[in-house]
Amino acid sequence: MEELLVGKHVKYIITVEKRKDDFESVVMEHLRLNGAYWGLTTLDIMGKLAAVEQDEVISWVMQCQHESGGFGGNIGHDPHVLYTLSAIQVLALFDKVHVLDIDKVSNYIAGLQNEDGSFSGDIWGEVDTRFSYIAILSLALLHRLDKVDVGKAVKYILSCKNVDGGFGCTPGAESHAGQIFCCVAALAITGSLHHVDKDLLGWWLCERQVKSGGLNGRPEKLPDVCYSWWVLSSLIMIDRVHWIDKGKLVKFILDCQDKENGGISDRPDDAVDVFHTYFGVAGLSLLEYPGIKPIDPAYALPVDVVNRVMLGR
Ligand SMILES: COc1ccc(S(=O)(=O)N2Cc3cc(C#N)ccc3N(Cc3cncn3C)C[C@H]2Cc2ccccc2)cc1
Numbered sequence: 225m226e227e228l229l230v231g232k233h234v235k236y237i238i239t240v241e242k243r244k245d246d247f248e249s250v251v252m253e254h255l256r257l258n259g260a261y262w263g264l265t266t267l268d269i270m271g272k273l274a275a276v277e278q279d280e281v282i283s284w285v286m287q288c289q290h291e292s293g294g295f296g297g298n299i300g301h302d303p304h305v306l307y308t309l310s311a312i313q314v315l316a317l318f319d320k321v322h323v324l325d326i327d328k329v330s331n332y333i334a335g336l337q338n339e340d341g342s343f344s345g346d347i348w349g350e351v352d353t354r355f356s357y358i359a360i361l362s363l364a365l366l367h368r369l370d371k372v373d374v375g376k377a378v379k380y381i382l383s384c385k386n387v388d389g390g391f392g393c394t395p396g397a398e399s400h401a402g403q404i405f406c407c408v409a410a411l412a413i414t415g416s417l418h419h420v421d422k423d424l425l426g427w428w429l430c431e432r433q434v435k436s437g438g439l440n441g442r443p444e445k446l447p448d449v450c451y452s453w454w455v456l457s458s459l460i461m462i463d464r465v466h467w468i469d470k471g472k473l474v475k476f477i478l479d480c481q482d483k484e485n486g487g488i489s490d491r492p493d494d495a496v497d498v499f500h501t502y503f504g505v506a507g508l509s510l511l512e513y514p515g516i517k518p519i520d521p522a523y524a525l526p527v528d529v530v531n532r533v534m535l536g537r
């Protein structure tokens with residue numbers, strides 16, 4: 225039986241963080257703050273967050289803040305909710321959310337809500353249910369949900385529900401596992417899951433499991449480790465996770481490890497990256513893999529971090 229090569233993945237993540245000029249680092253340049261969240265959360269649920277110099281990370285994160293209050297993907301980059309959430313999540317991991325000017329950041333995010341309750345990702349106005357989730361999660365972590373119209377935000381998300389029980393990026397758009405996760409998690413955080421048809425959606429989600437045990441994002445697509453998060457966390461939030469074969473999914477994720485250099489790829493024998501390493505280990509956490517700390521399916525942060533930030537424990 226395969227096992228999770230924790231030591232190899234720690235080394236892989238630390239080297240990715242340090243590397244600057246190779247292909248992956250260049251591709252990742254514009255989303256380095258996302259990469260920090262993916263890498264550091266993976267280390268934390270493997271119990272290895274102490275492996276990084278926290279003050280170095282925090283000062284770099286704060287340098288990514290734009291004068292608008294939002295965060296860019298790297299120093300000097302334009303702000304976007306995608307990176308603003310990652311900044312809040314990284315600070316939460318180190319229990320340093322208080323270094324933020326909470327009202328400045330939350331005003332930036334609240335300013336992106338549109339008349340119809342939807343959210344834009346940045347000042348250029350692109351609307352996507354991903355941004356609804358990111359805005360709601362960010363404001364929940366900052367205890368500033370009162371700065372937006374949650375009722376209208378929920379109403380907009382429900383306007384994106386399809387007849388198959390799934391959700392798309394805008395009203396009428398096709399159901400896709402990534403969007404389903406964002407909508408279900410946003411509804412979970414706002415206590416609105418009663419609007420979801422759990423059997424109909426649960427059926428669409430459990431149909432994502434292919435014979436190799438992996439999960440895909442849409443019918444007829446290839447399985448991909450990152451769907452181990454999008455589909456699995458959605459199934460958990462709607463209490464239908466018993467509708468898939470958890471053992472076969474664990475095996476699929478473990479088969480995607482690079483046993484030599486560490487890291488996890490989207491499917492067996494592909495190139496690894498920090499994105500799929502995070503979603504693979506986070507998926508194993510949702511599958512209660514031994515020795516991995518539990519992660520919250522909606523907040524996408526370790527449960528102990530969510531308890532500390534949300535309940536002040
Ligand atoms: C290597 O080519 C790419 C392609 C796209 C992107 S991206 O647009 O910035 N992005 C983040 C991402 C990061 C990495 C890593 N390291 C790798 C892939 C990947 N994808 C692409 C992907 C993953 N599974 C299948 N596909 C096709 C998702 C995408 C969208 C996304 C952004 C933030 C949060 C969730 C999802 C980056 C690299």
Ligand SMILES: [Zn+2]
Nearest residue numbers: 448449450490
């Ligand atoms: Zn993927």
